[in-house]
Amino acid sequence: NDIVHRLPAQSPMLFAAKKEKNLSFETIAQALGREEVAVAALFYGQAKASPEDIANLSKVLGISEEELNKTEMTGWPDRGRQMEMPPKEPLVYRLFEIVQNYGYAYKAVMNEKFGDGIMSAITFSTKVEREVDEKGEWCKITLRGKWLPYSRF
Amino acid sequence: NDIVHRLPAQSPMLFAAKKEKNLSFETIAQALGREEVAVAALFYGQAKASPEDIANLSKVLGISEEELNKTEMTGWPDRGRQMEMPPKEPLVYRLFEIVQNYGYAYKAVMNEKFGDGIMSAITFSTKVEREVDEKGEWCKITLRGKWLPYSRF
Amino acid sequence: NDIVHRLPAQSPMLFAAKKEKNLSFETIAQALGREEVAVAALFYGQAKASPEDIANLSKVLGISEEELNKTEMTGWPDRGRQMEMPPKEPLVYRLFEIVQNYGYAYKAVMNEKFGDGIMSAITFSTKVEREVDEKGEWCKITLRGKWLPYSRF
Amino acid sequence: NDIVHRLPAQSPMLFAAKKEKNLSFETIAQALGREEVAVAALFYGQAKASPEDIANLSKVLGISEEELNKTEMTGWPDRGRQMEMPPKEPLVYRLFEIVQNYGYAYKAVMNEKFGDGIMSAITFSTKVEREVDEKGEWCKITLRGKWLPYSRF
Amino acid sequence: NDIVHRLPAQSPMLFAAKKEKNLSFETIAQALGREEVAVAALFYGQAKASPEDIANLSKVLGISEEELNKTEMTGWPDRGRQMEMPPKEPLVYRLFEIVQNYGYAYKAVMNEKFGDGIMSAITFSTKVEREVDEKGEWCKITLRGKWLPYSRF
């Protein structure tokens, strides 16, 4: 599948080990002490693995640390390259559409609450949760970033 | 400013009244019993105003219901038009970048938690919260949508 | 042909088996109890195969379930990637043109019939039918999706 | 709202009369003996009005035939201009997404059923229907076009 | 050369045989009873070969019918993919420029001559002719398509 060409070389190895051991991102995330989205980002080459991540991944996936260290996992990720924008994948498009429809509404509310600045996407964390009620299943995504006011210069 | 050309005709009137009465979106949201982002979306023409919204907006903004009803506020919004993608505004770009960087990580985690489907951006709500800790101010955005599995046909 | 590079790895295997056994999508669809368009979407990697689909495909195509399960057919499809938009293929362009020409007319009629919302493309089914009359052959495509009203928040 | 700049000059007049008389497209469509989508297309300048359409629109909207004839309604429509592609409006995007996801599946099924050719988008009709069942409301769109085989030359 | 990547697999085989036998499209077109442009379109994978075309091509090119049938030549062509638009090739750009410069002039004249509709590009034939006069060589391209009036619905 085409996305593979846009991923770093370690991605197929990681996904194959995960599939073979029948592991969920939830299990791997617990083993690494990280959020599931962060772990999936590691698999897609969108985050840097620390030495502890390598040690833990080695244990949970059954791949030697040496082999993991030979990949680009501990290098500096070249982020964003696996995506074409606008996204064609319906699930990802819905997230894009939220930005497209509510972008200026978020800005208006955030400027009012915080002043002139931005929410950092770097000093930042995110998680996905599943909620169930009588109407069915709900997906809840939380984005939490440091507020950065514009410097005066 | 250029965004005005992409907004429906009622937007300047609403923003002017809000400025004159020195109202925050928080105050207006309380008067309408709605979230701040939803209210800002009403101001930008990205959501439809219900008759109660009109009644409440009339009171809080001091514009007659008749005048509000003459605008396109109660019509069917033509959503998304006020945005160019990718967004040039740094605040909005950061949200876009989150989708660009973590889009496939979200998909991987959501497919694993829910199966094959999407998080609805229509049966959906969102809010912005401000948190303060010893490291400073944090912006927290919550996205919550109904999970829709693909129909089998 | 170039589209092959945009398809998942199982696609050539499936098309080859279909050709060798000289099967139509109609026949395969009957074997799977699904619509022809859904089956073609499986072949192009645009839909997820259930375990029963795998069992039935195995029988009708003469490929072992094990071999089918080794492919990405039961994984989470990365939808939309096989298409460039606007489509260059004349047959597909005509569908695109219908959206381009009648998009706002559909919206106006649907808003009036249903209120503010969208027709889901996920809780959704579609089929193609052939009709013949004295003027010749007609192609009839039916799109049927759940109506989703915008949440109030 | 921005779409107005992309519409022919008669559109605001027609929508205003429709709103003032509180008419639905259903009512107007019955008065014209045409489909609702076709009537909405007339309002958006995406279809040509025949002399009978003018006569009927005059009656139902209360605008003189003379005034209607002075507009571009009876001229040759410059179709497609009111849309940006990909569409930003969520309702219209869902239709675009169906083409994006199922385009090649439709082609595969249609080639098999009809041979090498296309479904005409000109010798063509379409309608929108509302269906209700225990799961809620469903929107059904039918596209019906003449099959055109490629000429041999 | 890059265009090869956008062509179906049979194209290089066909061009190689044509070159080896030192055949012109004119000769091959006579052998197939078709227009030269149609034959070139077969070579570029932009048209479907009929069984007679296969038989005739086999004879004239010295490739067995079996080998030709193994290719995608008798499958459903995925048209348009070999081109980037706007075309960079100067010869092809000139044709594009004619559409760009005279597109609305053609439309105005055609609407006046035929009414509201289009010239079909499917029920369609085309040819290229060479004319010589005292001013030099002239290239004459003829496009001839069925007129399709818009359906009333």
Add this chain to the structure above:
Amino acid sequence: NDIVHRLPAQSPMLFAAKKEKNLSFETIAQALGREEVAVAALFYGQAKASPEDIANLSKVLGISEEELNKTEMTGWPDRGRQMEMPPKEPLVYRLFEIVQNYGYAYKAVMNEKFGDGIMSAITFSTKVEREVDEKGEWCKITLRGKWLPYSRF
């Protein structure tokens, strides 16, 4: 309608006079001794009017030569600006599609017939003809341009 913004200022005046006098391009073309497409191109500002064209247009349209000379009609046309590419108008798109589908086939045939060069779109003429047979109406477009071989340097 939006195309008006992309046309030179004289266009609405010319179209209005043509409509008021109920003249066809055929009639005007005869009065000018030119092809209908060339006359329509004059109306859309895609061709330069000669002094005789001005004289003849003045007579046939009933506009004084002085008034015509005050416009940009006798200036140097800024060609191509009235079109967006790819064209959204279905009639014009069909012409674009012909270039997209047959572009390389034309090139192959033309190179074979003429050598390395292009068909000029400047030393060029074109016309539209209507043909009727038992299958209905056909539109025939002829493009005729000087062959220009690449200079050797």
Add this chain to the structure above:
Amino acid sequence: NDIVHRLPAQSPMLFAAKKEKNLSFETIAQALGREEVAVAALFYGQAKASPEDIANLSKVLGISEEELNKTEMTGWPDRGRQMEMPPKEPLVYRLFEIVQNYGYAYKAVMNEKFGDGIMSAITFSTKVEREVDEKGEWCKITLRGKWLPYSRF
């Protein structure tokens, strides 16, 4: 000139006052205690004016504070809109080209010096200096931003 349409309404007033009083950005920057680039950004609507900025601008430009406060100067800037990318202006293009040519070299050096993160463009300042040596005039631009390491989550 076209850029005016992309600027907020106060920009022409500010530039006119600056021209009339024959003030340089250097003088105004000294009056505001800010960098020249920051002041120019205020003029182009790319930065927010503080109450002191308004007071100082009022004095130096001779426009009353009340008039300045009526503009969008103290509102939340909608940044980035005045630019098309890639920039067509040769001076601005050179800056764009530096990012294009050295972007990954900067990244490699910065990752090595600081680890995984980014240089903030918000907690950020910049200045332009003129240097003269025997080879002529040199322009020196300094960009200084807070280093933000990626959060671990």
Add this chain to the structure above:
Amino acid sequence: NDIVHRLPAQSPMLFAAKKEKNLSFETIAQALGREEVAVAALFYGQAKASPEDIANLSKVLGISEEELNKTEMTGWPDRGRQMEMPPKEPLVYRLFEIVQNYGYAYKAVMNEKFGDGIMSAITFSTKVEREVDEKGEWCKITLRGKWLPYSRF
């Protein structure tokens, strides 16, 4: 990772040697007597290596001069190809955003300081520095280019 496809063939060899010898760009830059950014640009194929650069790189990396000379390192670089614009990488995007937000402010200040012209990106040098204060780490980038006034002709 995808960027590799856009780099010249020597890049992987250089990065591998650097990694194996555990060398920083700082160390290599000292060995070459050049800036770190210039050295990283050499590694990415964005700068031409002089004979002394080859000699020094050979020593510091432990690759023979002959082997280095066989690569394209001493050829004419095809600059800019390794980047897509706008950049998706967050670190590089921040630099792009600075140009997008402050481009016209830089121009206004530079025109005032120097007159009509540009800062050269060719007769140009740049460096990255790390600064630490009580607020943390800061990244300082300096761009220094010859001022080129427009020729009068």
Add this chain to the structure above:
Amino acid sequence: NDIVHRLPAQSPMLFAAKKEKNLSFETIAQALGREEVAVAALFYGQAKASPEDIANLSKVLGISEEELNKTEMTGWPDRGRQMEMPPKEPLVYRLFEIVQNYGYAYKAVMNEKFGDGIMSAITFSTKVEREVDEKGEWCKITLRGKWLPYSRF
């Protein structure tokens, strides 16, 4: 005509005066002691007028210096904005095509003749000449720019 919207405000005034006085660019260029292309660039707002240019233009065009100085003619031009790229105008497209077809050939020859660098487009002049021989009229464009070698840093 649309280009007017992309030109500075003085352009129509200049062209009108030129037309009224029936002056050629050749005449105006002689009056200013500049090249015709430079003068046309002044008319299109692509170059800055010096005080002597203003004095000379005032005389030759019969517009007072005061009126000329009130325009943006003596300001800093915002170059490049009047063009869409790729150009649609056939005359301008031919120049673009020359860059497209011969760009890398120019680069190869220039690198060989001069080393690693660029031909400046700022320290630059250009002219257009007309030549006539037995084959007809020829247009000769000369581009002459300072060679700028890349700095070593």
Add this chain to the structure above:
Amino acid sequence: NDIVHRLPAQSPMLFAAKKEKNLSFETIAQALGREEVAVAALFYGQAKASPEDIANLSKVLGISEEELNKTEMTGWPDRGRQMEMPPKEPLVYRLFEIVQNYGYAYKAVMNEKFGDGIMSAITFSTKVEREVDEKGEWCKITLRGKWLPYSRF
């Protein structure tokens, strides 16, 4: 390097022979009796080699005519494909920028000198010259094309 994928197969062979024999384009051009730019265009597959070119290239490069004839060198070039527009390479961008900045100025001057038409890029030659004066090195590019007036039809 990426451009190789966009070049015809003979290009690497030609460049390798040129490098091995240490030949300049100047030398090869003399051997072929052609301009250096034309020869570089042959190397990049942007021009067709005549039989004499093949004979001369064979001699000067030491490659047999047979081997050269097996390549696409004597076929019909697929021009323009090796370039992305706008060009990212700074040297080529400067040429593009000249068209962008002076395009309409060239058109105005050329229309005045020649009337309504274009300068041919086919009946065309070009050369690069090096000039040295006290200010340094200058690059002079000459473009010379046949003037083609628009046909009247």
